[in-house]
Amino acid sequence: MYITPKRGVLDPQGRAIEHSLKSLGFHNVGQVRMGKYIELDVAAQSAEEAAGEVGRMCEQLLANSVIEDYRLEVEGA
Amino acid sequence: MYITPKRGVLDPQGRAIEHSLKSLGFHNVGQVRMGKYIELDVAAQSAEEAAGEVGRMCEQLLANSVIEDYRLEVEGA
C-alpha cells in the first residue's frame, strides 16, 4: 500500500530529496514526492476481500485523509 | 521506488503498526513492514535508461544498502 502526501500539501521531504539529487548531478529529475510504503500479509479468501480489509485499515489508521492519499495493490500468496 | 528495511533488520515502525492493527480488531494481519515510497519524474529516452538512472540515485543517496533494499518500477509518460 502506498501513502502519499495529497497534491497541494507541502512535501518538504520530497523537495529535499529533489534538491540533493540535483546537487549530486542528477539534473534530469523532475518533481519528487515522498510517501510511505507499507507491506502486510492479510489472511483472506479472495483478493477483493483482502483489498476491502486493507481499505478499512487505511481509512481507520494507516492514512490521514486530511493530508494523504492512498493506493492499494494486492498480491495473492 | 520502494525502499524497505532489509530482512533481519529491526523495523520498529512495522512492528508498531502491526500491534495497532491487531488491537483495532484486524486479527488477520500478519507481518507488517514499513518503508518509503518515492515517486519521481525522470527525463529519459527509454524505460531502461530511466531505470538505470534511478538505480544510481538509489545507490548514491536514496537507499542505504546496509539496512535497506530497494525496488524500482518505471512508468512511461
Added chain:
Amino acid sequence: MKWGVVTFPGSLDDRDMLYALRDVMEQDAQPLWHKDRDLRNVDCVVLPGGFSYGDYLRCGAMARFSPIMESVVNFARRGGLVLGVCNGFQILCEAHLLPGALTRNRSLAFICERLTVRVENVNTPFTCAAQNGELLRLPIKHGEGLYVAPRDELRRMEDRGQVLVRYVNQHGEPSDDANPNGSMNSIAGVANDRFNVFGLMPHPEHAVEPMLGGDGGLRIFRSIVQSLA
C-alpha cells in the same frame, strides 16, 4: 477544579504537566492511564507531549485508538475541556476533535527553542486570563509541527477566531522568519468551533517558572482555572 493528565505509552511530558499543575499551580491533578476508560470526574483532560507509540506511523495516529480516547471524545462532545500539547495536539487532530493535521517541519529537523506567540482570541476558556494580542514566551520541541488544513476550512477557522495562538517575531507580527516550522498562517494552536478543545505545539507546562526560562505558560493554565471558577 480537577485535572487529568493522560499517559500513553511514549508520553514524555506527562510528568512535567503534572508537576506544573500540582507543584507550581497547586491544582488537583491526577494521572490517567491510556488503558483505562474512566476519566475520574475531571473537569479538564490534558493530552501531554511525547512520542505516543513512538509516533512510528504518523504522530498521534495510534494513540487515538487507545481506550481512554473513546472517553475523551465523548467528554469533549459533552462540552468538557480538553487541552492537547504537542503530541497531544497531534492526537486531537487525528481523533478529529480538532480540524487539520500536523506534518513534518519544513526544515525536516526537530527544533527545540523558545519563541514568541501572540494570543489571538481571549474569549475562550483557554485564553481568558490573557490580554488580546498578548505576547507569550513559550518553548517548542517537535519534529512535526507544521499545521495544515484545507484552505476553505482554514478561512472559516480564522473567521470564527479558532486560531488562538500564532508564532510572531519580536515586533509581535507573524513573519516567515518567526514561523519555526512552516505552519499555514503561522498557526501555533487552534480550538474547535465550540471552543472547548484546544491544541497547541508550544509547551505551556515548560514555561511556568522564571528560573526555567519564563512563566508565559501560566496564562493558559490560569485561563482554564478562571473559566471553570
Added chain:
Amino acid sequence: MSEHPAALPGEPRVDLEQALAHGLSEDEFRLIERGLGRTPTFTELGVFSVMWSEHCSYKSSRRHLAMLPNQGSLVVGGPGENAGALDVGDGWLAVFKIESHNHPSFVEPYPGAATGVGGILRDIFAMGARPVASLNSLKFGSFNHPRTRYLLGGVVGGIGGYGNCVGVPTVGGEVMFDDAYNDNILVNAFCLGLARKGELQSARARGVGNPVLYVGSATGRDGIHGASLLASAEFDQSSDQKRPTVQVGDPFTEKLLIEACLEAVKTGAVAALQDMGAAGLTSSSSEMAARGKLGIELNLDRVPLREPNLTPYEMLLSESQERMLIVAEKGREAELQAVFEKWDLHAVVIGQITDDGRWRVSWRGQAVADIPVAMLADEAPVYERPFAPPVRPSARTTAVKQRPAPAEALRRLLDSPNVGSRRWVYRQYDSIVQSNTVIEPGSDAAILRIKGTRRALALAVDSNPRACAIDPYLGAIAVTLEAARNVACSGARPIGITDCLNYGNPERPEIMWQFVRGIEGIRDAAAALDTPVVSGNVSFYNETQGRAIPPTPTLAMVGLSADLANCRGQFFRHPGDLILLLRTSNPALAASEYAAMFGGEGRLETIDLQKERALIDLLVTLAEARLISSAHDVSDGGLAAAMAECCFSPAGNLGAAVRVSAAGLDSAVNLFGEGPSTVIVSAPPEAARAIEHRAEGRGLECRRVGTVLNDPILKIDTEIEVDVAELRAIYEQALPRRIQAHG
C-alpha cells in the same frame, strides 16, 4: 545436564584456524582448551571470542586503569557496577557514565549514534536510577572531506531521534572538526541518572534458585560480531539469512523499558539487574553471575525471538537493543511480569541462578555451553602491552602563514566550525523535558536542578586532542582541568569524573604510550582536584589504514552546587559590571584554533596543579558568596573569542570595553592563545575588592580589565573594535553555512 556440550549439526569444526578467525590468539585458544579440559564447541568459541575481546575484557587497559583514583567521601558505587554513583545530598545519588559508539556511527551514523545513546541509558537505569540528562562528545573530519556533512547530519539526527523520543534531555556536549578524524569519527555518549539513596540497584546475582528473567525486545540477528565469521565459508552456507546486521534502535521500546524497569525495581523483587550490551545475553548473564560468585543456567528455547531459526550461537551473541536481564527474588517473578505486561513488554523466565559457578546453556534439550563463569568474566588474559614514546614526537607544527589583523583574526575564528555556535546541533535536541534544565546548552556547563531540593548539578564534557597530540600527559591534564573549570564557572564544585579513552591500536607501543600517559595525566589532575573517576570506557583501535586518531581522552565532569541560586551562566548580564581576568599562567598558541588556522609553534606550557586547584576553589567560592554575575572559561579561539561569547547573551547583545595587554606577552598569544587557565568574570563594581581579596589569598592573578557596556560594541585594547551583532551573526552562521554549502 551433566554431559559435555556437543557440536550441533551443521556447525563448523573448531580448531586453531577457526579460533584465529574469531580474533582469538593461539595462546588464548590454548588457554581456553586447558581451562575447559576439552575443545570448546563452536558456540562456546563464539562466546569466548566476545568475552575475551578487548571491548569486553579490557585486556590491554585493565592494569593501567587501576591507576585512576576512584575513592572519595561521596563515592557510593564505582568501577565494577554498570555506572558510578556519587552521593549528592538530600538523599539523592547521581549515577553516571560515558561510553563510545565510534565505529558503528562511522558505518551507519544515524542508527550507530542512536544505539549509542540507548546503550548508555540502559547502563544508568540498570542501576535503578532515572536518566535525567544526556551529553555527547563528537569528533568529525573536516568539512573538506566528502562524508563529513553526511556523518554530522546522521549522528546528530540519531542522537536527537533517540534521546528526544525517550524523554531524557540532551543538555550539552562538544563538537570538533579536524582532518585527523576524516576516517574515524568519535561519538561518545554520556548519561546521568538520579536514584534515591539506599535504592541503588546492583548487577550482582544473588540467591541460588532465583529465576532469571529476560525483559524487553525480542532477539534478532543484530550486530552479531560477524566480520570474522563471514570469512568462514562453512558457516555462511545459508548465506544472506545469516548476515550480521546493523543494530537499529527502537527508542519507543526503550522508553517503556525505562518505566517498566524503574517500576520493577520499586517492587523490591529485583535481586539484580543488568543491560544486555555488547555480547548481549552472554555478557549480561555471565557478568551478573561472576559478581555474585555464583553459577547461572539458561534455556534458550524460552528466549523471545524476532525471527525464526536463530542458532544458539546467534542468540548468545546477538546485540539486539532494548533488552535487559533480571535476577528475580524466587516466587516473585509473577509480580515482575505483571509490571512488564503493563508496559507491553516481554518478561520471560529463561533460567536460574545456581551454586556451581558454571555458565550452562541448553537448547532443545541439549547442552550447548558449559563454562566456568569466572573464566568468561574475570579470567580473560590481561596484557602488559609494551609502550614507548615515538621516536620523533608527532607535534603538529604548522608553518606560520600570513597572520591577519586582530579584528579580522577574531572574525575568522568565530567563523571556525570549532569555535562558532553549536546551536545548529543542540537545537535538534530536546534539552528541557523533565523540567530540570536551568542552564541550557550554549554555556560552559549545563545546570540541572534536583527537584524538591535547593541543589543543582553542573555537567560538562571536554576533550583536547590537539594538546594530547603534542603531549598526551599534559593534554590529558588540560582536558580534566577544562572540564572542571567549565563546571566551576557555572558555580558548582567538581565532584566526580567519568572518562572515555579513545585511542588507536594498543598493540603499537607508541599508542600504548599515549594511552598510559593519558591515564597518568587524568590520574594526577583528578587527584589534585579531589574528583574521583567513578566510571568510564576505553575505545581502542580507532585507526584506519595504519593512521590512528590523535589521543582523545574525553572527560565528563559532574559538579554539585548546594544552592541553585548560586549558579551562573557564561554571559554578561548587567551593563556597568566590571570585567576581571583570572589567570594561572600565560596562554600559548600551541594546540590552539588560531595556530591550526594561521600557523604556530607546538609546545605546551607546564601546568601548576596547585594553582589550578586554587582557581577552581576560587570560582566556587565566588559563586557561593554571590559576588559575580558571570564567569566564562577561555578555550577554543582564546581570550578574544571568549570575550565575544560573553556578549552573546540570550537576552540580547551586550558590549564590553577591555584592556588586556600584558607586559612581555605577544598580543596574538594573549588574545588568541589557549591553555590553562584564563577565566573571564563579570561582577558589580562594589564586589571587585572582595573578589581581588579572595584571589590574592589564593595566590592567583586577578586583573580588572574593563566594563560591560549596554552598547553592543566589543573593544579590546586598541586593536579590536567591532559591532557585537556582526560578530554574533558570524558566530551563528559558522556551522549552518557549511552544512548548507552542498545541499
